[in-house]
Amino acid sequence: xxxxxxxxxxxxxxxxxxxxxxxxxxxxxxxxxxxxxxxxxxxxxxxxxxxxxxxxxxxxxxxxxxxxxxxxxxxxxxxxxxxxxxxxxxxxxxxxxxxxxxxxxxxxxxxxxxxxxxxxxxxxxxxxxxxxxxxxxxxxxxxxxxxxxxxxxxxxxxxxxxxxxxxxxxxxxxxxxxxxxxxxxxxxxxxxxxxxxxx
Amino acid sequence: xxxxxxxxxxxxxxxxxxxxxxxxxxxxxxxxxxxxxxxxxxxxxxxxxxxxxxxxxxxxxxxxxxxxxxxxxxxxxxxxxxxxxxxxxxxxxxxxxxxxxxxxxxxxxxxxxxxxxxxxxxxxxxxxxxxxxxxxxxxxxxxxxxxxxxxxxxxxxxxxxxxxxxxxxxxxxxxxxxxxxxxxxxxxxxxxxxxxxxxxxxxxxxxxxxxxxxxxxxxxxxxxxxxxxxxxxxxxxxxxxxxxxxxxxxxxxxxxxxxxxxxxxxxxxxxxxxxxxxxxxxxxxxxxxxxxxxxxxxxxxxxxxxxxxxxxxxxxxxxxxxxxxxxxxxxxxxxxxxxxxxxxxxxxxxxxxxxxxxxxxxxxxxxxxxxxxxxxxxxxxxxxxxxxxxxxxxxxxxxxxxxxxxxxxxxxxx
Numbered sequence: 001x002x003x004x005x006x007x008x009x010x011x012x013x014x015x016x017x018x019x020x021x022x023x024x025x026x027x028x029x030x031x032x033x034x035x036x037x038x039x040x041x042x043x044x045x046x047x048x049x050x051x052x053x054x055x056x057x058x059x060x061x062x063x064x065x066x067x068x069x070x071x072x073x074x075x076x077x078x079x080x081x082x083x084x085x086x087x088x089x090x091x092x093x094x095x096x097x098x099x100x101x102x103x104x105x106x107x108x109x110x111x112x113x114x115x116x117x118x119x120x121x122x123x124x125x126x127x128x129x130x131x132x133x134x135x136x137x138x139x140x141x142x143x144x145x146x147x148x149x150x151x152x153x154x155x156x157x158x159x160x161x162x163x164x165x166x167x168x169x170x171x172x173x174x175x176x177x178x179x180x181x182x183x184x185x186x187x188x189x190x191x192x193x194x195x196x197x198x199x
Numbered sequence: 200x201x202x203x204x205x206x207x208x209x210x211x212x213x214x215x216x217x218x219x220x221x222x223x224x225x226x227x228x229x230x231x232x233x234x235x236x237x238x239x240x241x242x243x244x245x246x247x248x249x250x251x252x253x254x255x256x257x258x259x260x261x262x263x264x265x266x267x268x269x270x271x272x273x274x275x276x277x278x279x280x281x282x283x284x285x286x287x288x289x290x291x292x293x294x295x296x297x298x299x300x301x302x303x304x305x306x307x308x309x310x311x312x313x314x315x316x317x318x319x320x321x322x323x324x325x326x327x328x329x330x331x332x333x334x335x336x337x338x339x340x341x342x343x344x345x346x347x348x349x350x351x352x353x354x355x356x357x358x359x360x361x362x363x364x365x366x367x368x369x370x371x372x373x374x375x376x377x378x379x380x381x382x383x384x385x386x387x388x389x390x391x392x393x394x395x396x397x398x399x400x401x402x403x404x405x406x407x408x409x410x411x412x413x414x415x416x417x418x419x420x421x422x423x424x425x426x427x428x429x430x431x432x433x434x435x436x437x438x439x440x441x442x443x444x445x446x447x448x449x450x451x452x453x454x455x456x457x458x459x460x461x462x463x464x465x466x467x468x469x470x471x472x473x474x475x476x477x478x479x480x481x482x483x484x485x486x487x488x489x490x491x492x493x494x495x496x497x498x499x500x501x502x503x504x505x506x507x508x509x510x511x512x513x514x515x516x517x518x519x520x521x522x523x524x525x526x527x528x529x530x531x532x533x534x535x536x537x538x539x540x541x542x543x544x545x546x547x548x549x550x551x552x553x554x555x556x557x558x559x560x561x562x563x564x565x566x567x568x569x570x571x572x573x574x575x576x577x578x579x580x581x582x583x584x585x586x587x588x589x590x591x592x593x594x595x596x597x598x599x600x601x602x603x604x605x606x607x608x609x610x611x612x613x
Contacts, residue, residue, distance in 0.1 A: 020528070059523060146602075147597055148575075191610050
């Protein structure tokens with residue numbers, strides 16, 4: 001999306017919440033570029049999706065397959081949420097007490113809806129891990145999961161189409177940052193995800 | 200700001216008085232004030248005008264001292280009067296309001312065929328008192344700006360002559376979406392009436408026409424009557440105020456005529472499909488102040504910000520949260536009946552939980568959160584003040600036709 005909602009005549013100072021992007025695990029996994037919008041300490045951080053959209057927050061629904069409690073002094077929970085295209089790594093620490101308690105309560109396996117912030121981490125071996133810091137997580141039913149797959153597929157296709165047009169600043173940035181990724185692969189990925197839902 | 204236009208305007212004003220004023224120089228001064236010093240454009244124009252006036256020994260605008268007789272002021276219509284100008288025109292006093300300060304003898308609204316403007320008569324002006332409904336010729340008054348709205352100042356240099364003939368003056372209403380701060384008239388229907396938030400307030404609510412909606416307020420004053428909900432009114436000479444970028448109509452100065460008709464009102468109604476991504480604190484079961492017309496949410500200790508401790512509170516349900524469609528996040532507010540049907544928890548059931556569960560009201564919040572967070576819904580309602588007041592909220596169902604269409608779209612171009 002090229003039009004930033006904050007440019008469309010909003011009064012200065014009016015708070016606008018960052019929307020939660022719908023992105024499949026298969027695309028989020030490819031993210032390598034993270035940036036800040038503005039110089040301020042509180043400026044939001046964005047992860048640039050290979051299809052050419054910035055994302056400060058994501059919404060995902062999948063199956064929580066495993067969760068672990070870690071840490072001694074600073075307890076935090078890690079979990080894996082699987083969608084038709086791959087795995088999301090989620091975590092909630094004591095800085096998000098509500099999210100941590102929600103995650104602690106869920107018994108795997110279960111369909112969960114997660115709202116959270118994507119972050120890039122460099123592992124000791126130099127590889128990059130994309131993980132989602134949970135803001136909230138709730139147990140949902142299969143219908144909600146299927147609706148999310150449709151939603152994520154539709155948004156992915158929208159982004160692939162916009163990327164083909166190739167005029168938005170974030171699309172151009174994505175082409176610079178991910179020169180080896182052809183956004184068309186995500187069209188195929190969306191198709192495969194949709195095909196996994198039984199008609 | 201269009202600097203050259205403003206500079207031309209100022210220059211014209213001075214050359215009319217036989218004083219040479221170079222627009223280029225004026226433009227430079229304006230630019231410096233606005234761009235380097237961050238001065239508001241209207242204020243910059245005013246201060247440059249005053250600076251030149253001082254230089255040429257002319258009375259400065261808005262100072263209210265030393266009027267010029269004739270000559271300098273051009274006869275014009277109200278709509279064409281711009282801040283910083285001296286004006287002479289004929290108009291009808293359509294409203295008078297109580298002076299806000301002893302320095303002010305009279306205040307109100309004066310109108311002609313082209314429009315209307317607020318006016319202030321300084322006590323020092325020693326002007327004859329004007330009466331509502333009469334026509335006057337006003338010579339050498341000054342237009343300036345107060346809170347971004349043009350305002351007519353009648354000072355000691357102004358001459359006021361009553362005109363005996365009564366001319367017909369028929370104002371035309373404008374669509375609500377075209378209103379701008381100042382004085383305005385609309386033909387609109389009362390679509391909502393809100394609880395008074397102040398004891399001096401007679402009525403507040405929402406007016407609507409085909410183009411949009413606007414908040415209105417009427418303060419208690421002798422002779423003021425409430426508007427009837429659902430009725431259509433022609434409202435002229437209302438004050439259009441701006442606060443935080445939103446407009447509202449103050450009807451105290453207005454001439455209001457009820458009309459026996461019905462007009463279509465812009466839905467303002469929107470439907471947003473998305474997922475509920477956040478439930479805000481203050482959702483679930485809440486206690487409200489029982490004092491009539493108050494209805495505020497109480498704190499946990501039953502404290503109302505206005506009526507203090509209220510042990511005989513009234514329970515209510517509501518959900519405040521964020522609905523996210525992936526592109527934009529909408530603030531939503533769900534009232535009791537919508538909450539009941541969406542969560543499946545009735546007010547009575549919630550009361551029972553609040554009073555008997557060890558977690559009390561928190562338990563209701565948690566159950567409602569777990570029931571709706573992360574779910575896909577369609578919210579119908581009126582968007583107001585950046586928030587959707589939801590009157591219907593239904594869950595989205597899986598449609599295999601949507602599934603098939605997406606499969607085609609994804610497969611079609613691969």
